[in-house]
Amino acid sequence: MDEIVGYLTGIPAWFLATIDEHDAEQPRVRPFSFACADAGKLWFVTSRDKDVWRELSAHPKFELSGWKPGAYWIVVSGKANLADDAQVSEEVRQAGFAHMVGIGEAHDSAHDGRLAFFSVSDGIARFCDIDGSERRISF
Template sequence: MTNTAAYEALEEIVDYLTGIPAWFLATIDESDATQPRVRPFSFAAAEQGKLWFSTSRDKDVYRELAHNPKFELSGWKPGEYWIVVTGQADLADDASASAALRQAGFEHMAGIGEHHDSPDDDRLVYFSVRNGIAHMRDIDGSERTLTF
């Protein structure tokens, strides 16, 4: 995939995810590898040619991703296709998250009722996606796949 195609894929994924109220991210329970855990997410951004999400270090999802970085997310926009994204969370990438990304994540989290002191609150963590694959699937059986 060319850089332009990869950028367009990321933009399409972010536009989709930010165009719905919530999508659902699944991880594996750190104490029981046979048990998936699912929760709503709603912050997504593209930066540095990567897909980014945010959470808090004091949440189960952070501990689960630290233990096993593999995840899958799914969301649906009425009247359109649904999306399934698989990948691995790069929690170490938090150190390279820009000030603009941190500000956007902080404002989003505050907007949904999460309480953090600032965009640089140590509890906030920003992670990028490695080995990302997005499947856009429609009820008619059609599917598009984007690798990023």
Template sequence: MNGTKTIIEYLTSVPAWYLATCDGDQPHVRPFSFAAEQDGHIWFCTATTKDVYRELQANPKFELSAWKPGNGWVVLRGCANLTDRASADVRRAGFDHMIGLGECYDGPDDETLTFFTVDEPEAWICDIDGSWNPVDMQRACDRA
């Protein structure tokens, strides 16, 4: 399994995971729960009206982490690429997911609903024993 699929499988197997950004020198962490694959890249969904989007515009570096009981946790870091090139299928899946969370949008093409991917991704599967096992993300991105 390639690195992108490994990370997506991990993120979509838990109810929520946490994405961290910075606003100046203040870190901000919030729950996320949508991740999808398109063209070998991981896509995330948010809204242009949210603080997280504004923070990623100002400083695209982010890190996320998710814990899966019995499997340790995952760490993914990189730079947000806010150029929204999500396919119709990813947009529909993201829209349906966000509506399921209670958010309101006019449809998958609502101009406030936006999708972003990660440039220069680095990822690890970590365990309580202190091991950080790298996930080969570059190879998956190079093929896309």
């Protein structure tokens, strides 16, 4: 898990793909930049007023990908466990809030009801190289 989080936090952004809640054949992609590990889980944060939250609510499967120049790239697949929002630790909540405010989001506090945390279930991280090789980590 540390390797996955280290990679994601070592690049400015990666791109998370979901399925449009109104058109199950249309993927949607947007940049993300917060990831952390806590209690053996990979965590992300977003806002409940964003399309990504609605899309993950309708179709929890997602995939993300990011690339570090001069290195391999990462692909993470899994299901967004939205119910884990109620169980997120205070440490993750504070870090997510600080991150969101740092990128220009307007949230009142770490307990702002618009902040939404989700963990990953059935996760697979693939570290892929240009030569076609890859290494997988299931979590």
